[in-house]
Amino acid sequence: MERLVIVGGGHVAAALLSQLQKQGYGGQITLLSAEGTLPVNRPLLSKDYLLGKADDSQLTLLDPQRLPDLQLDIRLDSGVCAIDRQQRRVLLQDGSSLGWDRLVLATGARLRQLQIPGSQLEGVCYLKTRADAERLRARLRPGQRLTVIGGGFIGLEIAASGRQLGLDVTLLEAGGRLLQRVADAAVAEYLAGLHQQQGVEIRYHSKVAELQASQVPGHQVNQVLLEDGSVIPTDLVVVGIGVEPDSALAQAAGLDCDNGVRVDALCQTSDPAIFAAGDCANRFNRFYQRQLRLESVESAQHQAAIIAARLCQQPEPADAPAWFWSTQYGHKLQMVGLPDGCDQVLSRQQADSARGVSWLYLAGNRLLACHSLGRPADFLQAKKLIVNATELDLERLSDGDIPLNQCLQLQPA
Amino acid sequence: MSIRIQVTSASGQQQQLQAPEGTVLMELLRDQSDGVEGVCGGCAACGTCHVHIDPAWLAALPACQPEESDLLAALDVVNGQSRLSCQLRLEAAMDGLALTVVPAEC
Numbered sequence: 001m002e003r004l005v006i007v008g009g010g011h012v013a014a015a016l017l018s019q020l021q022k023q024g025y026g027g028q029i030t031l032l033s034a035e036g037t038l039p040v041n042r043p044l045l046s047k048d049y050l051l052g053k054a055d056d057s058q059l060t061l062l063d064p065q066r067l068p069d070l071q072l073d074i075r076l077d078s079g080v081c082a083i084d085r086q087q088r089r090v091l092l093q094d095g096s097s098l099g100w101d102r103l104v105l106a107t108g109a110r111l112r113q114l115q116i117p118g119s120q121l122e123g124v125c126y127l128k129t130r131a132d133a134e135r136l137r138a139r140l141r142p143g144q145r146l147t148v149i150g151g152g153f154i155g156l157e158i159a160a161s162g163r164q165l166g167l168d169v170t171l172l173e174a175g176g177r178l179l180q181r182v183a184d185a186a187v188a189e190y191l192a193g194l195h196q197q198q199g200v201e202i203r204y205h206s207k208v209a210e211l212q213a214s215q216v217p218g219h220q221v222n223q224v225l226l227e228d229g230s231v232i233p234t235d236l237v238v239v240g241i242g243v244e245p246d247s248a249l250a251q252a253a254g255l256d257c258d259n260g261v262r263v264d265a266l267c268q269t270s271d272p273a274i275f276a277a278g279d280c281a282n283r284f285n286r287f288y289q290r291q292l293r294l295e296s297v298e299s300a301q302h303q304a305a306i307i308a309a310r311l312c313q314q315p316e317p318a319d320a321p322a323w324f325w326s327t328q329y330g331h332k333l334q335m336v337g338l339p340d341g342c343d344q345v346l347s348r349q350q351a352d353s354a355r356g357v358s359w360l361y362l363a364g365n366r367l368l369a370c371h372s373l374g375r376p377a378d379f380l381q382a383k384k385l386i387v388n389a390t391e392l393d394l395e396r397l398s399d400g401d402i403p404l405n406q407c408l409q410l411q412p413a
Numbered sequence: 414m415s416i417r418i419q420v421t422s423a424s425g426q427q428q429q430l431q432a433p434e435g436t437v438l439m440e441l442l443r444d445q446s447d448g449v450e451g452v453c454g455g456c457a458a459c460g461t462c463h464v465h466i467d468p469a470w471l472a473a474l475p476a477c478q479p480e481e482s483d484l485l486a487a488l489d490v491v492n493g494q495s496r497l498s499c500q501l502r503l504e505a506a507m508d509g510l511a512l513t514v515v516p517a518e519c
Contacts, residue, residue, distance in 0.1 A: 066444045
């Protein structure tokens with residue numbers, strides 16, 4: 001019987017097991033997770049969970065009772081320290097080892113750590129696992145001063161949760177605007193406005209030099225020192241400065257790595273018996289026709305579905321434009337496509353209302369991406385227009401009262 | 414108490430499922446081989462858990478909140494029976510509920 005070992009207990013693992021159950025996989029499966037809990041619905045951790053609005057069933061991505069047909073052994077707190085490709089075994093941190101015929105690396109990403117004096121102080125938090133979220137939630141008390149370092153999505157979501165819980169929030173961004181890596185300046189400016197209206201103080205060009213503690217009783221952070229010499233008093237610091245693909249195991253095992261574990265369109269690494277998927281995988285995307293490493297739930301699920309299809313000799317699902325979402329103060333930002341290569345960004349909203357806005361990233365008259373706040377129709381229709389590379393009428397596009405799918409460029413009669 | 418629901422898959426297959434009261438309908442349907450995708454995990458962000466409710470059962474369900482209606486309005490095969498299954502939690506009044514899964518649009 002085929003022995004399948006999955007390393008990593010996040011969204012890939014949960015989606016893969018669910019797909020294997022659906023497709024009737026008959027092998028012996030072992031899931032090795034370094035985390036102490038079953039796979040959790042990670043996007044909820046920075047939002048609903050911190051706000052006390054997510055119950056256990058929503059938080060748990062994987063319920064083993066719903067996988068009755070799988071031969072499945074789930075081992076939590078089971079970190080893997082090496083892959084032996086010759087013997088086809090993984091070596092576990094507890095000293096044991098486990099044989100496999102097929103191996104899936106779903107090791108995710110590591111949080112980038114702040115490397116400055118004081119970063120080890122009490123009250124300096126990160127957010128990735130459920131345990132991190134539990135610790136953070138216990139510290140988010142009304143009236144406390146929260147300093148968020150990093151103006152990416154995770155930082156913005158934590159800032160929003162902090163405000164909603166009644167903390168004073170300062171957000172420090174090293175660059176000149178928010179979401180530098182992922183969104184247009186117009187989107188960043190709009191979101192910055194939203195946070196400022198809610199009372200978040202955003203400070204740009206703010207590089208942190210040091211985190212400092214009070215004299216007595218000791219190790220609790222109580223101020224942030226910036227490179228320009230200014231000092232921000234604080235009770236709590238949350239760091240959200242990005243992630244790095246966790247490809248250490250793959251690298252040590254001699255698999256091709258380059259910005260993550262390099263895999264082909266079918267998620268196969270340079271060793272045909274080993275797959276990789278999710279945040280750790282730099283995969284050849286057939287829709288974009290290039291190697292891409294995406295950090296998103298949708299990508300993790302899609303790649304898990306590809307691996308499941310291969311393991312069960314089923315046709316694999318086709319690639320589509322990447323998509324993402326974020327929620328802040330109850331506003332839902334839905335994003336589809338990748339803006340790279342765009343030559344123009346148009347915004348659209350309804351003339352007579354403040355109900356939402358979408359930004360369209362265009363190359364000529366074709367849509368590359370759409371970032372949509374409170375206009376879900378734009379998001380869903382944009383997906384189809386991107387897939388089909390539909391030629392659009394830019395003038396109609398700017399009119400938010402016209403549905404996006406009625407903005408097609410008409411062929412000359 | 415356990416709630417029974419009658420599910421017709423997108424390919425026309427019928428099956429009866431049951432789950433405890435309080436279960437999110439999307440989570441139950443997501444685990445079925447011909448079920449919904451439910452990519453966003455239940456925050457009404459993706460529209461991939463669309464179902465058509467049997468007309469006899471529509472009145473038994475809680476009303477749509479704005480975020481659900483907005484997303485439904487954006488789908489192609491939407492009609493008066495459309496709901497997002499991530500916004501529905503099984504409750505006693507739904508015992509026997511009949512629905513049809515609508516395939517994800519893209």
